[in-house]
Amino acid sequence: MTKLRYERPVIKALNTGVTNKFGAQQGFIPHTHIDGVAVKDLIAEHGSPLFVISEKTLRDTYRKAKSAFSTRYPNVQFAWSYKTNYMNAVCNVFHQEGSWGEVVSRFEYEKALRNGVPGDKIIFNGPDKTTDDHRVAIANGSPIHIDHLDELYSLIELSDEMDKRPRVAIRINMDTGIQPMWDRFGFNYENGQAWDAINKIMHSKKLDLIGLHCHIGTYMLAAQAYGVAASKMADLALNIKKKFGHSIHYLDLGGGFASKNTLKGAYLSGSDVAPTFADYAEHISTALLNAGFEPDELPLLILETGRAMVDDAGYLLGSVLANKRLSDGRRATILDFGVNLMFTSFWYEHTISPAQECSQYAEDAVLYGPLCMNIDVIRENVKLPPLNKGDQVVVHRVGAYNMTQWMQFIALRPRIVMVDLDSKVHLVRDSEDLDYMMHLERVPEHLKSFEL
């Protein structure tokens, strides 16, 4: 006689105020495969934990975004935000789809160059640019987005020194009716700083002002704020045309589109409240089309959306190390990945699915990571079927920021694989080992030996 499939025995109190699950028809759907590849095979081959990137989701998402904008506006260009995920394999998927690169440091800049992105298609953003960085960017003809006046003056000096006309845009911050207002980057629209800076650039005659840039926030649930931003940017561009007869080549609306992750403290699920690409596109293109540009002078619309483009494509697989009961009777499940690999668990309530057939009987649980640290909590409160030691789980929507902000702390970082369109699995970053970690370390001669 074959034995029945085992699941842990659970008993939970019913009664006042307790959410109960509603019958057996609706339950936890195990996430056993990613793009046709079994989770258990992936872990057997590459170890646990493991980041998995779906090439199909990357391309589908890009195409969805592209079509949302290009069906509404004639002239659209995406630029891949390197900081969101700079695995070369990920960047190159977007470059193959037609994205330029958008970088905020020399390190990212060099990475984009090495990936083969032409210099004039790498947008150099952010406050962190040295004179040497500027020199390289000017020589390569990269669009430099000016963040502050010091940078503006430094570029004017360099244009003399190098006898070149740097291609620049300026970053504008503004009130779009949403809080918090990001006014630490760029020049303010409302108080006239932005217009002053534009005048300085135009009067200097040394810089080629090709664009205007803004980035109004992050995880923006209010799509209409982009409409406000777009019309303020268009307004500036039209004033430049009027005063200097100079046409602005592009308006860069930045990124900040929300992904479908659920923010902590939010009552409704992220997949419900996050606007779609079409929502953002509708507000932005309506604002631009109605701004008053001559039809043949509509500026190129550049978008640097990172999170919404890549979050869905990333999964983190892991395994259950142990279970225990907390003093209040709640179950605590300890997983083999923690906040070291999932930085975003500080602000998201990530969806986590069992990777194998599971019970329909959910239990309240806390999910802990393996670090010997009190802050290492993946989910403070989640309803999950009971998991056994060794069971595997899939964390969803971890494509953005985790593979760039992960910490090498206590443990070594695991592998990252990409599942291609034919369900073939490719290693795109190997796991770290001791040699890799020690490679950069130097031990002074007198500390090389000891006796215990």
Next chain:
Amino acid sequence: MKKQQINIAVTGLNAVDSPGPGIAVIRGLKESKHFEARIIGLSYENLEPGIYMRDLVDKVYQIPYPSVGHETLLSRLEYIHRKEKIDVIIPNFDAELFSFIKLAPKLESMGIHSLLPTMEQFDARLKGKLNEYGDKHNILVPRSAVVFNIEELAQTLKTFDYPVMVKGKFYEAYKAFSYEQAQAYFHKISAKWGTPIVLQQFVQGQELNVTAIGDGKGKLIGAVPMRKTYITDTGKGWAGISLADESLVEMARHLVESTNWGGGLELELIKEDSTGDPYLIEINPRFPAWVYLAVGCGQNHPEALVRMAMGEKVDPFEDYDVGKMFIRYSYDMICDLKDFQQIAVTGEL
């Protein structure tokens, strides 16, 4: 002639001391002269009293909380629809409306009709946007501001005079007389309903309410104003009386006409003592728990909603009885553990 049977799914069966509107809505439906209502109650918890009111609720299903996301809700509704063939659905909680509005086209394609505000109307009446709303539609509203964290709370409160109302995104409101109190309420509300929290200048005056219904095309179908005559220590109206106040009906008409509001709504107003001006405090995008008073005054709003959702033409109510009162009471039902067991374990009763 036998009346047509319509299967109507209704939420808000929590007829407790701070009641959901479900049972009041169902009573209106059961008294319809136009159709025979078969009620499918949708509940979230095992002890919602409506689950056990077998004379009003013909069948009950548990549904998942809105915070789980609308995909889960949809698949549950699909299951219920397969068994019950729902004709019309009437959601009655603020917190679930977002999901139902989002699902409305999908439900319509399955043959489940509804009459709800659009996402745009729903968004616009969000508490944080009331100022904008008032400006746009020429209605007096107390000054309000939205805050996301304690720093903003402290900053923003400097611009207000105490007392200040501290309100949750969906529910709960407290009057704070000091920064310390406001801070305590901020934590209390945000722990339950998330952020943002809305701060609103307190207006001294008489509280008035209007229950109304719009056809979604700019026509006010009915409106009944009411003043609470007895308020419990938790601030809930326990008794009220219908009023003859044309200005309040006009405000409802103005709102419905200028927004093309579809479905039920409740206006909460305060008539300021010193000036007599009505301030709009809140728009609730659904029927209030006291909507049965409208039925008692001759305007069966729930019935009108179902008929419009089913595509019938409904003429606006011309009149209502003034001076009708509602007095709430509590009542101990005797229920069998078997029923509790069944709803708790199977999610159906």
Next chain:
Amino acid sequence: MRLKKSIAISENGFVFNAARGDSFSTNPIGLFILEMIKAGKDTKVVQQEVTNKYAIDDSTAERDIHDFVKMLKQYDLLD
């Protein structure tokens, strides 16, 4: 280890403590174990029966049953 006399167990996994008015739900394996405890079987036997019926190793079964029994105690279902 004995189940309180006041505990009623239904086939669908509903557990009711008539002395306190508490109710609980349990999964099929929890029900299986509860019924054995009710029949007076000791932990060793319960564990034996579980491993006979379900595909599970002894040590996991032991650990989980131990945990389950602890929950029963926490809920005041055992004498």
